[in-house]
Amino acid sequence: MARLDIDFCGIRSPNPFWLASAPPTDKAYNVERAFEAGWGGVVWKTLGEAGPPLVNVNGPRYGALLAVDRSLIGFNNIELITDRDLEVNLEEITAVKRRWPDRAVVVSIMVPCREDSWKAILPRVEDTGCDGIELNFGCPHGMSERGMGSAVGQVPEYIRMVTAWCKRYTRLPVIVKLTPNITDIRHPARAAKEGGADAVSLINTINSIMGVDPDTLTVSPAVGGEGTHGGYCGPAVKPIALNMVAEIARDPNTAGLPISGIGGIGSWRDALDFIALGAGSVQVCTAAMVFGFKIVQEMVSGLCAYLDAKGFSGVEALRGRAVGTVTDWSHLDLNRVSKAVIDQDKCIECGRCHIACEDTAHQAITCTQNGRRHFEVKEEECVGCNLCVNVCPVPGCITLRDLAPGEIDRRTGLAVSARRLEWTAHPNNPMGRRS
Amino acid sequence: MSADRKADIRPGRLTAEAYAAHFADHVPPLTDAQALLEASRCLYCFDAPCTRACPTGIDVPSFIKRIAEENARGAAETILESNPLGGFCARDCPTEVLCEQVCVRNVQQGRPVAIGRLQRFAVDRLMASANNRIFERAPSSGRRAAVVGAGPAGLACAHALARAGHTVTLCDARPKAGGLNEYGVATYKTADDYAQREVEWLLAIGGITLQLGWALTGADQLEGLCRDHDAVFLGLGLADTHRLGVPGETLAGVVDAVEFISALRQAPDPGTVPVGRRVVVIGGGMTAVDAAVQSKLLGAERVDIVYRRGPQHMRASVEEQNLARIRGVGILHWLAPVEVLGEGGAVTGMRFARQQLGAGRLAPTGEECVLEADMVLKAIGQRLGNPVLAQCGLALREGRIAVDESGRTSIPGVWAGGDCIAGGQDLTVDAVAHGLRAARDIDLQLSIARTRSGK
Ligand SMILES: Cc1cc2nc3c(=O)[nH]c(=O)nc-3n(C[C@H](O)[C@H](O)[C@H](O)COP(=O)(O)OP(=O)(O)OC[C@H]3O[C@@H](n4cnc5c(N)ncnc54)[C@H](O)[C@@H]3O)c2cc1C
Ligand SMILES: Cc1cc2nc3c(=O)[nH]c(=O)nc-3n(C[C@H](O)[C@H](O)[C@H](O)COP(=O)(O)O)c2cc1C
Ligand code: SF4
Ligand code: SF4
Ligand code: SF4
Numbered sequence: 001m002a003r004l005d006i007d008f009c010g011i012r013s014p015n016p017f018w019l020a021s022a023p024p025t026d027k028a029y030n031v032e033r034a035f036e037a038g039w040g041g042v043v044w045k046t047l048g049e050a051g052p053p054l055v056n057v058n059g060p061r062y063g064a065l066l067a068v069d070r071s072l073i074g075f076n077n078i079e080l081i082t083d084r085d086l087e088v089n090l091e092e093i094t095a096v097k098r099r100w101p102d103r104a105v106v107v108s109i110m111v112p113c114r115e116d117s118w119k120a121i122l123p124r125v126e127d128t129g130c131d132g133i134e135l136n137f138g139c140p141h142g143m144s145e146r147g148m149g150s151a152v153g154q155v156p157e158y159i160r161m162v163t164a165w166c167k168r169y170t171r172l173p174v175i176v177k178l179t180p181n182i183t184d185i186r187h188p189a190r191a192a193k194e195g196g197a198d199a200v201s202l203i204n205t206i207n208s209i210m211g212v213d214p215d216t217l218t219v220s221p222a223v224g225g226e227g228t229h230g231g232y233c234g235p236a237v238k239p240i241a242l243n244m245v246a247e248i249a250r251d252p253n254t255a256g257l258p259i260s261g262i263g264g265i266g267s268w269r270d271a272l273d274f275i276a277l278g279a280g281s282v283q284v285c286t287a288a289m290v291f292g293f294k295i296v297q298e299m300v301s302g303l304c305a306y307l308d309a310k311g312f313s314g315v316e317a318l319r320g321r322a323v324g325t326v327t328d329w330s331h332l333d334l335n336r337v338s339k340a341v342i343d344q345d346k347c348i349e350c351g352r353c354h355i356a357c358e359d360t361a362h363q364a365i366t367c368t369q370n371g372r373r374h375f376e377v378k379e380e381e382c383v384g385c386n387l388c389v390n391v392c393p394v395p396g397c398i399t400l401r402d403l404a405p406g407e408i409d410r411r412t413g414l415a416v417s418a419r420r421l422e423w424t425a426h427p428n429n430p431m432g433r434r435s
Numbered sequence: 436m437s438a439d440r441k442a443d444i445r446p447g448r449l450t451a452e453a454y455a456a457h458f459a460d461h462v463p464p465l466t467d468a469q470a471l472l473e474a475s476r477c478l479y480c481f482d483a484p485c486t487r488a489c490p491t492g493i494d495v496p497s498f499i500k501r502i503a504e505e506n507a508r509g510a511a512e513t514i515l516e517s518n519p520l521g522g523f524c525a526r527d528c529p530t531e532v533l534c535e536q537v538c539v540r541n542v543q544q545g546r547p548v549a550i551g552r553l554q555r556f557a558v559d560r561l562m563a564s565a566n567n568r569i570f571e572r573a574p575s576s577g578r579r580a581a582v583v584g585a586g587p588a589g590l591a592c593a594h595a596l597a598r599a600g601h602t603v604t605l606c607d608a609r610p611k612a613g614g615l616n617e618y619g620v621a622t623y624k625t626a627d628d629y630a631q632r633e634v635e636w637l638l639a640i641g642g643i644t645l646q647l648g649w650a651l652t653g654a655d656q657l658e659g660l661c662r663d664h665d666a667v668f669l670g671l672g673l674a675d676t677h678r679l680g681v682p683g684e685t686l687a688g689v690v691d692a693v694e695f696i697s698a699l700r701q702a703p704d705p706g707t708v709p710v711g712r713r714v715v716v717i718g719g720g721m722t723a724v725d726a727a728v729q730s731k732l733l734g735a736e737r738v739d740i741v742y743r744r745g746p747q748h749m750r751a752s753v754e755e756q757n758l759a760r761i762r763g764v765g766i767l768h769w770l771a772p773v774e775v776l777g778e779g780g781a782v783t784g785m786r787f788a789r790q791q792l793g794a795g796r797l798a799p800t801g802e803e804c805v806l807e808a809d810m811v812l813k814a815i816g817q818r819l820g821n822p823v824l825a826q827c828g829l830a831l832r833e834g835r836i837a838v839d840e841s842g843r844t845s846i847p848g849v850w851a852g853g854d855c856i857a858g859g860q861d862l863t864v865d866a867v868a869h870g871l872r873a874a875r876d877i878d879l880q881l882s883i884a885r886t887r888s889g890k
Contacts, residue, residue, distance in 0.1 A: 068472065
């Protein structure tokens with residue numbers, strides 16, 4: 001049996017599935033239930049400064065993008081950090097950690113960008129007995145307008161500075177949570193590392209507006225007829241998060257920096273994507289908010305079965321295995337040629353591949369043969385773009401076949417070369433090295 | 436009627452609740468949520484097979500996508516543009532042998548998209564909306580057309596002609612318009628008086644004068660119509676039925692299935708319709724199934740469909756045969772009627788001769804059997820049975836009116852469509868397609884004539 005337990009920058013947990021800092025980790029009641037269900041760890045809902053707590057809106061704070069069957073594609077919120085008193089939170093964290101010593105309890109913090117603010121709160125958090133802290137530099141709404149959250153996360157110098165303060169005032173591992181609302185994720189990650197961060201976690205939510213109510217013509221959801229941009233998360237953001245995780249994992253400046261992957265994780269398959277691209281732990285919010293805490297059992301079961309089936313000893317053995325396969329476009333091998341192939345036994349003759357290729361790609365799929373409805377790839381036109389594979393409703397019906405070296409590409413009439421040819425060396429590249 | 440043995444034919448066999456349940460919609464309408472989910476199963480196929488299979492060529496993927504996008508009105512527009520009787524067809528089309536038979540989801544998921552039910556959803560939504568008019572009549576053309584027969588063929592033709600701006604006189608021998616939509620199709624497919632509601636909606640286009648109780652019974656009438664109108668369309672259906680031609684056919688309790696169904700459709704309450712305790716239905720088509728199932732629903736204890744050939748030869752689809760069996764109807768094959776047995780003028784049973792196929796021909800095996808019955812329903816096919824048509828000089832083929840691919844008959848200025856023409860499928864939707872095809876051709880002819888005459 002593969003081992004699911006992890007040691008993430010010194011924080012140990014029985015499995016890599018943590019609940020992200022959000023409503024599921026808002027208070028002891030939720031966290032207790034989460035641990036009972038089997039979550040390996042939690043990042044407690046972000047704490048703010050001592051004093052009167054924040055207030056949330058008293059109307060809709062969530063919005064969703066739903067499929068026709070009402071399965072949730074994306075989720076948006078305008079919630080702030082915790083709206084509960086700091087003292088209550090600290091007491092609850094202390095009690096929970098005492099009851100669940102084997103689980104990871106990380107505390108998320110967001111206080112103003114002043115050294116004394118961080119100096120004041122860090123010892124109090126450390127006293128709870130928690131395993132680490134996460135700096136919330138990601139929240140894109142509300143808090144950012146007050147100079148916190150993503151307002152810090154968007155300025156690498158601030159990240160470096162605040163991270164350094166934290167390292168000065170606590171012995172706990174420091175995880176810096178990054179905002180995706182930025183052009184190049186490597187810069188904040190590098191800043192975190194330079195400031196001494198033990199790890200980064202990403203992504204926090206993405207700036208978003210869910211839509212407009214067609215009757216009232218107000219943005220939706222609306223609070224008293226007005227709305228604001230919120231933070232987007234859930235399945236729709238996973239590809240964005242994966243790219244950012246991979247960028248950090250393959251950046252030589254941040255190589256080896258532990259990454260906690262977050263964004264759209266709802267199954268072991270999603271977790272696998274993050275782990276293979278370099279994440280040492282994964283965090284979940286939306287999926288738990290949709291299905292409840294029990295889903296962790298399905299994730300654990302699936303990941304275990306996968307690791308066993310593939311002969312991996314544990315999560316660590318899988319971690320980063322796909323990172324080396326991510327490269328820049330300019331290094332892709334332009335001599336590789338693929339062609340779409342339709343499995344006629346599986347084809348249900350819906351014609352989607354034909355119309356997609358005909359109208360918007362390369363006119364490479366027939367719709368009739370000898371007067372009969374028939375869909376077949378014309379290799380002499382196919383550029384192997386994969387569009388038809390993506391629009392076909394039958395799994396495995398259309399596949400891409402890689403041509404072997406020496407085989408004739410019927411589109412160009414040329415034999416496929418065994419040599420590698422990158423754009424950097426391509427004859428058409430004005431900047432390229434001619435070979 | 437003899438005193439010792441009375442045929443058991445009577446109304447009121449069931450409670451009022453049972454009648455209400457039995458004759459309610461047999462396929463309930465989809466809810467909003469169901470419609471959205473079902474619509475999401477449609478793949479929006481290229482050159483969609485379902486559209487090709489629809490006699491009226493409804494753009495199925497378009498209307499279903501509109502439902503999925505919560506645009507039911509737009510969906511209804513797509514449907515009614517191709518088939519103004521799309522609401523009725525959604526209820527009575529044998530979709531299992533039309534659009535749904537060829538839906539590609541059959542192959543992949545073993546279950547087609549429920550096209551018929553989605554079609555009904557969209558049209559019902561439109562009909563129930565505050566403004567259910569979607570068509571506007573073109574300015575009057577000054578041309579006049581006569582349509583004889585207000586069944587689906589005639590209604591579709593009249594509606595399309597009126598929409599194009601022509602003035603239409605729509606005549607029918609019956610007291611109500613609708614043809615078999617009103618008098619024939621099974622009660623549980625047409626709940627809530629849908630046939631009449633649809634007729635009203637169709638007539639609201641304007642420009643159509645409905646003349647009920649007007650029967651075409653003489654050659655001079657057709658001549659008159661041709662004289663007074665620029666075009667005439669005949670949508671007469673099949674007014675007559677075949678006879679069994681065996682002894683005992685005139686006994687009390689031997690009833691024509693079409694008439695039996697018509698009486699049921701017109702009864703204000705099914706509880707007033709008499710039915711036998713034991714019913715034998717002769718035939719193998721849709722009418723036989725409908726008569727048998729509705730006899731059962733009226734409370735008959737035992738109902739058997741008796742057909743002289745094998746299951747594979749029945750005109751009723753496998754789905755319809757299954758529907759009959761589920762409702763408790765027995766289906767007996769390879770039995771040909773020999774004699775209706777009676778006592779005191781009333782039916783007591785029927786004798787049949789077992790048949791077999793020898794060299795492609797049906798032949799008796801010599802074996803006979805008797806089924807007890809209080810009522811015998813004849814559903815062995817309908818026929819034109821209107822001598823006037825031949826008298827007028829209309830060319831017939833296979834006993835029905837011969838037409839070309841535009842619906843033109845052998846008499847210039849006279850078109851025909853629906854069950855009364857040769858070569859059709861005898862379905863509501865097919866009749867609609869014939870009516871529309873003729874209307875298109877008539878409209879074209881009338882505009883050519885107008886251009887020529889410079890008017
Ligand atoms: C019992 C039964 C059940 C059926 N069920 C279905 C079903 O579920 N689905 C399906 O698709 N199809 C069904 N059909 C077939 C379908 O009803 C017909 O194909 C369709 O109604 C034909 O339309 P039509 O306009 O040609 O004729 P009809 O509907 O028969 O209409 C003809 C009209 O012409 C009038 N008429 C006739 N002669 C004259 C005259 N001399 N003068 C004036 N008016 C005249 C009649 O009164 C009638 O109103 C069924 C048929 C029957 C008999
Ligand atoms: C309602 C809601 C509140 C959140 N609050 C916080 C927060 O207080 N602190 C924080 O760091 N992230 C917060 N997040 C972001 C999540 O921790 C997480 O980064 C994001 O939702 C992406 O993960 P997911 O796709 O699994 O939901 C919140 C998310 C949601 C949906
Ligand atoms: S891979 Fe692209 S070009 Fe080739 S058939 Fe598919 S859609 Fe057309
Ligand atoms: S999309 Fe797939 S199922 Fe549809 S016609 Fe093309 S190959 Fe066949
Ligand atoms: S065949 Fe089926 S899936 Fe394809 S367009 Fe028609 S209803 Fe939709």
